[in-house]
Amino acid sequence: MGPDSEVAADRRLLDRASTVELLADILRERIIKGDYPPGKQLAEGEIVKSLKISRNTLREAFRLLTHERLLVHELNRGVFVRVLTVEDVVDVYRVRKLVECTAVRTLDGRPPQADDMVAAVTAGDLAMRKQDWRALGTANMMFHQAVGALSNSPRVDELMRGILAELRLVFHTMKDPRRFHEPYLERNKEILAAIEAGDGHGAERLLIKYLDDSEHQIVEAYRNS
């Protein structure tokens, strides 16, 4: 890639993280952006040469990302960018319903996380104007990360981070990203309105429908491919 090692360059700037962590960040970024699409094999030799890091370091980064469910490891065959099955998608939405619906249902007044949700829809509006569908998807995920954060639980936050990262893999496997993101910006705004009003049950009703619709849309798209 660059003339010098990207990892080494970053290390000189931000000193507190290990090489493995930085390397994992770079690879995660590439997966999330779609540079490494689902199903692609990540050959050790290639990446070692291009990023100028040692094999052992790379393998540790692989292991990190495997535990984040972004990669799968096949013994003696190597690592591949995860390809989600329909069952995976259904399960991801099962968890989202569990976490997000409970979070809004037990709402009590306007929560501080509503600020993050406002920021997310604002970012969504901007992305919409730019017709930047990837950014719209990112804004969407920021919104629902904030919804999960209503639980006030670090473990739930981590769970949601992982679940939403998996969902990104789904979006990369599909054409016409606009169809999968655009309709939901308005619906996030409706959910936000209910949350700001402290109407947990109303927000839950909207959210259930949102998640069911989104899930069905993706599952349908999967069947036709």
Added chain:
Amino acid sequence: MGPDSEVAADRRLLDRASTVELLADILRERIIKGDYPPGKQLAEGEIVKSLKISRNTLREAFRLLTHERLLVHELNRGVFVRVLTVEDVVDVYRVRKLVECTAVRTLDGRPPQADDMVAAVTAGDLAMRKQDWRALGTANMMFHQAVGALSNSPRVDELMRGILAELRLVFHTMKDPRRFHEPYLERNKEILAAIEAGDGHGAERLLIKYLDDSEHQIVEAYRNS
């Protein structure tokens, strides 16, 4: 430890798992059994010598267990068996309430997982007769793992596995394990009865009280130490 490498011996038997996985299993076992108590540093050199495996292999196993939250990794200091804070305990119970209560509330008839719960209370009865408190704790966790499994979600199963493993760390830091396990066997039976009757809301009511009591008991014990 053994005269020969335990890991190598295991590999000869079960061939399909990698050395790292087997090594992680051994270490996980030691942590769960309390051989490596919370707070203990796991020095690379020691384990490498005793188990006759290489540093890189061990480091990969460490990385696995760190992501399971059984170990914590401090940069340039090494890995330690996790010590849960009171906040961790509270968060673990927050997640348990979220998962377990939702699972029983949305119950519809007698679920197949009730068989696993029956097996768990049976194992609990046996452990009780033997006054084997560790086994009683294990049976208890089996029960609640089965409760979580009502969600029919692999991701929730994995979440519960992790949460309950963290809880084991708590038990190892405390004296008098009997007090923390014995009272709950009967309560599991009550919860099971409600579940077998298909009474989701009744089971939820019992479960909420169960989890609150258990949480308070642990938090109290933490304050006095």
Added chain:
DNA sequence: GCATATTTGTCCGTATGTATA
């Protein structure tokens, strides 16, 4: 089906950096 090249799995030795006594 076979022989070969490539890739992965495992392990080692070493140089360097970091924390702690």
Added chain:
DNA sequence: CTATACATACGGACAAATATG
């Protein structure tokens, strides 16, 4: 401040498995 112990990162070696022609 120095010494020690340990973790980090690297590159190389070899065996084993897989992919290729």
